[in-house]
Amino acid sequence: MNKFLERLNSGEVLVADGATGTNLQKAGLIGGMHTEDWVFDHPEKILDLEKAFVAAGSDIILTCTFGGTRPRMKGAKHSDKVMEINKRAVELAREAASARDDVLVAGSIGPIGQLLKPYGPIDIDDAKAAFTEQARALVEGGVDLIVIETHFAFEEATAAFEGARAVADLPIVVSFGYDRGTRTMMGAKPADVVRKYKAMGAALAGANCGTTLDNMEAVVKEYADTEAGFPLWIKPNAGLPRLEGAETIYDVTPGQMAEYAMKYAALGARVVGGCCGSTPEHVAAIVKAIKK
DSSP states (O other), rough: OHHHHHHHTOOOEEEEESHHHHHHHTOOOTSOOOOHHHHHHHHHHHHHHHHHHHHTTTTTEEOOTOSSSTTTTTTTTTTOOOHHHHHHHHHHHHHTTTSSSTTTEEEEEEOOOOOBBHHHHHHHHHHHHHHHHHHHHHHHOOOSSSEEEEEOOHHHHHHHHHHHHHHHOEEEEEEEEOOOSSSSSSSHHHHHHHHHHHHHHSSSSEEEESSSSHHHHHHHHHHHHHSOOOOEEEOOSSSSOOOEEEEEEOOOOHHHHHHHHHHHHHTTTTEEEEOOOOOOHHHHHHHHHHHO
16 A cells, blocks of 8 residues: 555554745745756755755655646746656655655645636646646656645646546645635635545645634634545645745744644644745644644
8 A cells, every 4th residue: 555545544643844935935045936946956955955844753745846837837947847857856855755764755736827718828638738747757756645735726726636647546635725714716615625626536635825823724624524534634834924124924933833733633634734934843843742
């Protein structure tokens, strides 16, 4: 059996990593740059961050491939190396994971960055082809599972799911970003998300990014009330960002993240971690609370 599913079936609550983008910005990534370019240009900085999450106790680390589809990488320095970037990102994550023998690597697949027709310019078949290409590279690189994350529209998330399923029989997580209370920007709600992707065969449904820890709790409750016992993947932001001069600040402390991770786990979350603003220190606090 797949290693991730083995641990899930054992009843263990797993701890994922924290933020990629906001932590790499602290390491020098400039806003507007394609994070995936750093897979080639500054692999040591990606590796340092992933090693820090492993040292903090993460059971799962995600690849630095959130924007790694061909349409989203248009304009990137290495836009002609989509397959190579995704495979190299898996190699880096695997290298970081090797510090412990129980760390799993998840392939991150984010939105394309433009709306699908009829709301935007991307044809659904082209979107599915782009997701299939990325998923194939991640699978060939050797990920343990696929995480379709921060999605907000059913059409796009389903294209990503079908693209991933077309290339491998790995566990797939479908995680939406709820930035309008318990709705996404396109109106998707947790009850419909968990029903749809459970029926399609997702291993977990979930939520990441979003707004506040309290709002994430409301999202988790709706998931749990809709499909009791279905495993959930929950990675909230460290609160809402605010600016102090040119610096972006996230106010949620590691202790607060750990407190809410326990609440999410009590409601049915089987994987907990952090999204924007969450550091290795946040992850270490979650690990201490969850694994005690």
